[in-house]
Amino acid sequence: MNVLHFINAFFSDSAHWHGYDGIPTRLREHFQYSLTALAIAAAIGLPVGLLTGHTGRGGNTVAFIATAGRALPSFGLLVLMFVLLGLGLTPVMIPLVVLAVPPILVTTYEAVRSVDPSPVDAARGMGMAEPRVLFQVELPVALPLILSGLRSAAIQIVSTATIAAYVSLGGLGRYIVDGLYQRNYEKVVGGATLVAVLALITLGFFWAVARFTVSPGVRRGN
Secondary structure: OOHHHHHHHHHHOHHHHOOOOOHHHHHHHHHHHHHHHHHHHHHHHHHHHHHHHHHOOOHHHHHHHHHHHHHOOHHHHHHHHHHHHOOOOHHHHHHHHHHHHHHHHHHHHHHHHOOOHHHHHHHHHOOOOHHHHHHHHHHHHHHHHHHHHHHHHHHHHHHHHHHHHHHOOOOOHHHHHHHHHHOOHHHHHHHHHHHHHHHHHHHHHHHHHHHHHOOHHHHHHO
8 A cells, every 4th residue: 555545545534524633623733832832932033033133242152052952852852841841731842942943043143144234334324223223124134034944943843743742732743643553554644744734834824924024125135
C-alpha cells in the first residue's frame, strides 16, 4: 500500500470528520497551540529585535540567544518541562516559544540594521524623535525581512506543535502518536499530510500579508 492510498483511505473515512477526534477538532487545537506560541514569541522577539536593531547595541547578545535557542532540542525540552511542570499547556508552549524566538529576533535585528542610514540620518536631522524614526522610517523598509522571520517561526511552530500529543494534549500530532501506537499507518500519514497542508497555508497567509502591508516601492527594492 502506497502513501497515496493511505491518504485517500484516511480522508475518505467519515469517522475522521466528526467527534472529539475529528479533523476539524484536531485542526482547531493545532491552530490554537500554534497561534498562542507565535503570539508569545512575537511579543518577546519583535520588541527586543526592534530596539537592539535601532540602537545597534546588543548584537552579540542577540546572536548568543539565537544560537542557544536553535541548539535546544524541542522534544528534549518538552520532556524536561513535563517533568518539572506536569501535564498542561505550559510544558508545550515553552519549547515552541524557544524554537520561534530566534528567527523572529535575529531577522528583526538584521532587518532594522540593514536599513539605508541616509533617510534615518535625514529624519534625525529634521528633529524626529527616536521612536518616530524607528516606526516611521526604519520599520516600513525593514518590514519584508521582519515578516520573513515571523513566517519562518510560524512554519516551524506548525511543524513542531505535534509534540503536544506526547503529553496527552490534542492537535494533529494526536493522529501521528496514536497511529504509531495502534500501527494504524493511515492515521500517521493522514496526520502528517494535514501538518504539511497547514504549513503551506501558513506560508500562503504570510505571502498575502506581505503583499498587502509592504509598500510597492519597498517590494520592488527587494
